[in-house]
Amino acid sequence: MLSSAIVRVVERVSVSLGTRKSLLSRMWHRFFSSLTGEYLWFYLLLIPSILLLILVVIIPMVFAFRMSLGNTMVTILGGKGNLSMQWVGLQNYIQILQNPNFWQAFRDTLYFTVVSLLVEVTVGVGLAVLMNQQFFGRKIFRVIVFIPWAIPTIVNAMLWGMVFDGDNYGALNDILLQLHIISSPIVWLNPSPLFTNIPWLSSFMNWMGGSVAMNSMIVGDEWRTLPIVAVLLLAGLQTIPNEYYEAAKVEGASAWRQFRAITFPLLGPIMSIVLILRTMQLLRAFTLIFTLQQYGLPTLSINAYQQAFSFGNFGSGSAISFLIGILSLLIAVVYINRLYKEEMS
Amino acid sequence: MKKKVASVLMGLTTLSTLLAPLGVANAATTPKVVLKVLYMNQAGYTTTVLQQMGKAFEKKYPNVSLQFTFLPYGQMHSAILTSAAAPTAQYDVVLSDLIWTGEFGIRGYTLPLNSYIQQNVKNAADIPQSIWNGFKVNGKIMAMPFLANFQNFYYNKAILKKAGFNAPPKTMAAWLHQMQVIKAKKIVQYPYEDSWTQAEGLVCDYVRTAGEFGNGNLFNAKGQPVMNQGAPLKALQFMRTLYADGLANPNSLTADEPTAANAFASGQAAFNTNWTFVTGIMNNPSQSKIVGQGVVTTFPVAPGTNRATQSASISGFQGLAMTANTPASLRPWAWKWIQFATSPAVQAQHLHSQWPVWSTIASSAQERKLNPSAPVYQKNLDAVYNRPIVVNYLQVSSIIQQYVHEAIAGTIPVKQAADDMVNQINALRA
Known part of the structure; x- marks a missing residue:
């Protein structure tokens, strides 16, 4: 009753403003019309979630x-x-x-x-394929692979800090020294350039944001996040019908050919989702x-x-955050478009 | 039976309901003043020491309750900043590092304490002027000195003896020579380790080294940056030499102060330039392999410089400040806590933890008994240089950190790094 009354009021207002045929009016009309029918409860039940979203996402964002x-x-x-x-x-x-510091930060993030x-x-993908095989102790292997994901990010950071300690009591240095792979400790967390014996490559990598420290960060981050990627990809692998592989075997396709022609293309949709999620996470990487x-x-x-929090320039800090958001959005759009194209084809 | 139990329960419930307002009324007659205090997790005055001080204060003022929040140094500034953005302060009293004095004073995030000090601190002159200067901006005192931290020069006398030296270096050239001999004789792989990770500690070491070359002031009297000339440039070149010649441990580029101290205490390094907490570590058998071998002394300086002090150190003073959005009703109590915690009487009770800010306590027989190196401490304290007191210090510091780090690592030539540093700071201030 109430909703139909609202619809009538909106119609009258629209008519009085002479904008009945306008897009806005049509949208309003459709929205309030839907309140009269079976969607009434649907909207009522959505209200708490919408309010919560407005309160904790929309208002802070604005x-x-x-x-x-x-x-x-x-x-x-x-x-x-x-x-x-x-x-x-x-x-701002x-x-x-x-x-120029922003662009260096941009290249560092991109790297x-x-x-x-x-x-x-x-x-x-390699891990996922391995976990998808039938072998003795597969369940235990899957559990072991998943353990790093259960470690809190901050604990993971402290742990890798000890592994990468630049003195000879750092875990990695200690192992490499004992195996006589290195003669003196390496400072893994120092942003020193890579490929120092090839000057042009070294300076290019330095410009691109590649350094010993950055690679160490990637190792520390991947150790924790690879398991979830592998498990998501494993879920994707398990949706591929086994008949495809059997047919390929009958046709005499090698394991590599099967992977290239069946596994990789059919992993596309889940891979796109994983890439969207991970790209957004990686662009925002902070804790480690x-x-x-x-x-x-x-x-x-x-x-x-x-x-924002060190220099007190909340304007600049917010602007950079929005630029990160826009960048994430652009990349997500590219991935999603690709995903739709794959599904359409 | 069930009826009896039920009626007893009913009676108790009714009684408690009737008496509840009396309890509230009783509590309301003696309102508790709650002061929120922000302090840092650190050596010296540790969180335990602070809580002990807090209990003593609450005993003295039973109507006041202190609520401590302890944070690592890296989170202190942002916590104070976000507290200042709130209509009412999240923290009424905060530990303020001297490098924030310019920002807090000029932007008004903390209150000037001049009137409180004039009225209540009779012996203000007993705190050395060098300490007061760290907390002054345009004549306003932005914090009451609480912690007199500064750097000392530490050496391992056993290593020096093995290398054939009976005394620590007195000049920069002598220091370099001793390190070269120690390395050449392979007594240790790296004679020196310092805290050169890209953080505030690096600026401290840079300012101190510039001081050792005669001038630790990175800005001239006109407020212009001068890192590309004179002592600051020599300091940068010296730091680069230590790294390039393998005299400083390469790990210095990622080490903070505790890491450098641990390397020294483990016997891996002959020298360490660090804050006062190293004295405790090097003499503690559970933390040190060099008990009895570590010695604290004055810093080597370039010939003809620092004639008055014959040393050059860096200040790391911290004070207690009152936030500007502390409600007016709480301010007298906030000051009472500041005055209590910084008082000579309280500081005298904690001499084993921290060097006091009061000269009479520092030169007392009790201090000399607890700390045989007290005269050396006093000399280094008298020889401190302050980091620049500017409103956007953290931005200036960030630029210094970046270029000093790159100059030491050799990714940019020293002179270019110094010029770029000056240009960027000038651009920031334009």
């Missing part, structure tokens, strides 16, 4: 966007703390995009993301890097945090 458009800093007025947000338009974004994804696609390096490896997230 507030953060407003902060990014201002010279936002902490001020004290009359003994009360406050955030002043003097409007500066897009100035312009300044950030003109800052971290791309190399991590490469590891996940190759080693992750901050715990082990503080501001020494300034990826985009660390740059945003430093601007």
Whole structure:
């Protein structure tokens, strides 16, 4: 009753404004019409979730966007703390995009993301294929592979800090020294350049964000996240009908040919989902890097945090966060488009 | 029987309901003042020591309750900043590092304590001027000195003796020579380890080394950065030499202060330049392999420099500050806590934990008995250089950290790193 009354009111208002045929009016009409029928309860039950989303996602996001458009800093007025947000338009974004440090942070983040994804696609798929085979102790192997994922991120960071300690009592150095693979300890967490014996490659890698420390971060991060990637891919593998492989065997296809022609293409949809999730996580990588390096490896997230909470420039910090968000969104759109194309084909 | 039990329960419930308001009314007559205090997890005045001080304060003022929050150093600044953004302070009293003095003072995140100090601290002159200077901005005192931390020069006398030296170095050239001899004789692989990870500790070591070359002030009297000339440039070159010649452990580039201290206490390094907490570590058998071998002394300096002090150190003072959004009703109590914790009487009870800020306590017989190196401490304290007091210090520090780190590692030539450092700081200040 109430909803049909609302529909009538909206119709009248629309008519009076002469915008009945407008898109907005049609949307309103459709929305309120749906309230009269079977969707009434559907909308009523959705209200708490929508309110919660508005409260904890939409409002903070709008507030953060407003902060990014201002010279936002902490001020004290009359003994009360406050955030002043003097409007500066897009100035924060312009300044950030003109800052070479931002682009270095961008390249560092890109290096971290791309190399991590490469590891996940190759080693992750390999692990998943291995876990999908029938062999003695397969269940125990699956459990062991999954253990690192159960370790909290901060604990993982501390653990790798001890493994990578640059003195000879660091776990990795100790093992390598005892095996006589190295003659003196390596400082794994130092952002020293790679390929120092090939100067042009070394400087290119340095420009790209590749360093000993960054590679160590990737190893530490992948050790913890590879299991979940492998398990997701394993779930994808298990949806591939066994008949395809049997038919391929009958046709005389080798194991590599089977992988190339059956496994890899059919893993596409789950792979896209994994890549979307992981790309977004990797672009926001923070805990491991901050715990082990503080501001020494300034990826985009660390740059945003430093601007806001160390320098007190909440405007710049928010702007960088939005740039990370836009970047994630763009990459997600590319992946999703690809996913739809695969499904359509 | 069931009826009896039920009626007894009913009676008790009714009685408790009737008496409850009396309890509330009783509590309301003696309202408890709750002070929220932010402190740092650190050596010296540890969290345990602070809680002991807090209990003594609550005993003295039974109507006050202290609520401590302890955070690592890296989270302190952001916690104070976010507390300042709230209408009412999340923390009424905070531990304030001297490097935040400029920012907190100019942006008004903490309250000037001049009037409180003038009215209540009769013997303010007993705190050395070098300590007061760390907390002053435009004449306003932004924190009451609480912790007099500074760096000392530590050496392992057994290693020096093996290398043929009977005394620690007095000049920078002599120090370099001793390290070269120790390395050449293969007594230890790396004679020195320092905290050169890209963090605030690196700035401290850079300022101190510049001080050892005669001028630890990274900004001139006009407020211009001068890292690309004179003592600061020599310091950067010296630090690069130590790394490039294998005199400093390469791990220094990722080491913080405790890591460097542990390397020294394990006997791996002949020298360590570090905060006062190393004295405790090197003499503690459970933490040290060099008990009785570690010695604390004054810093070597370049000839003809630092004539008055014959040493050059770096300040790491910390004070207790009152946040500007602390409610007016709590401010007198916040000051009472600050005055209590920083008082000579309380500091005298904790001499085994920390060097006091008060000169009379520092030179007392009790201190000399507990710390035989007290005269050396005093000399190093008198020779401290402060890091720059500027409003955007953390941004300036971030630039210094980046370029000093790169210069030491050799990814940028020393002079270019110093020039880039100056240019970036100038651009920031433009």
